[in-house]
Amino acid sequence: MEERQPILGTPAPGAASDVPQVIVADRQAIVCQGIGSLVAQIPEVALGAFANDKASLKKLLSGARGKSILILGVRLADGDLTQVLEMVRKDHPEVMVVVIAEDTEFAFIRMAVKEGANSVCMMSQILTSLPRILGKLVEGHAIMPTEILRRLTSDNADALSRREHEILALLVDGLTNFQISARLGLSENTVKYYLKAIYQKLDVNSRGAAIAKYVAGNY
Structure with a gap:
């Protein structure tokens, strides 16, 4: 029998109504x-x-x-x-x-x-x-x-800006420069500029290396 997904707001049997x-x-x-x-x-x-x-x-x-x-x-x-x-x-x-x-x-x-x-x-x-x-x-x-x-x-103080965090998170999700520019409302050249700054801060020279360093928190 297929298990049903729980319904939000329905307390578990015997639970008090104020239970989170x-x-x-x-x-x-x-x-x-x-x-x-x-x-x-x-x-x-x-x-x-x-x-x-x-x-x-x-x-x-x-x-x-x-x-x-x-x-x-x-x-x-x-x-x-x-x-x-x-x-x-x-x-x-x-x-x-x-x-x-x-x-x-x-x-x-x-x-x-x-x-x-x-x-x-x-x-x-x-x-x-x-x-x-x-x-x-x-x-x-x-x-x-x-x-x-x-x-x-x-850890050292976070050197990445909020926008750089956003771009890195989209890189992790596999988006291309064009897709990132469309998602964030930036031009592709601006995205490339941010990527260059990110590579310098992370001391890497490729997308794969930047992603690996970012998800591990090594920055």
């Missing part, structure tokens, strides 16, 4: 389902619905009742972390956000902290970290794992 609802958003449905299975076992929260793109996430957040927590992957089908967090913070500042990322995607963790995420969780530690993080958020406390804080504070 957890929305899970990632471009891959299988990731949402895996995280949702873990969330469903945490008594302090109730599992809501899943979203794979910005439109569905916006609809879910607008229809949410009571407290909501968003567990967010670094990419949706039609937007990266920066765009999604900007939308959430603008339209739903009351929503608490936990960003989930792989160990090789530290650049997105750093970006999440800058954009006001309440917490971050490495995918490799999700089984032990996520229940603790959600418990703290339910109590009203933001929480940042010690390992991530240590790495954030030990």
Whole structure:
């Protein structure tokens, strides 16, 4: 029998009406389902619905009742972390956000902290970290794992501008210079200028090297 997707705003059986609802958003449905299975076992929260793109996430957040927590992957089908967090913070500042990322995607963790995420969780530690993080958020406390804080504070100051972060995130998604220019409303020559500056700051000479260094947070 096919398993039905959970319905946002419907408390788990026996749960109190003020239990925060957890929305899970990632471009891959299988990731949402895996995280949702873990969330469903945490008594302090109730599992809501899943979203794979910005439109569905916006609809879910607008229809949410009571407290909501968003567990967010670094990419949706039609937007990266920066765009999604900007939308959430603008339209739903009351929503608490936990960003989930792989160990090789530290650049997105750093970006999440800058954009006001309440917490971050490495995918490799999700089984032990996520229940603790959600418990703290339910109590009203933001929480940042010690390992991530240590790495954030030990790294050099971020030399990349916001626009350079946007362009690098689109490079990671595989967009060409033309596609990047169309997405950001820039000319192709301007995109090339930004790429040249990015290569200099990252001390690389190719797109592949820039992407590898960026997703690992080595800048």
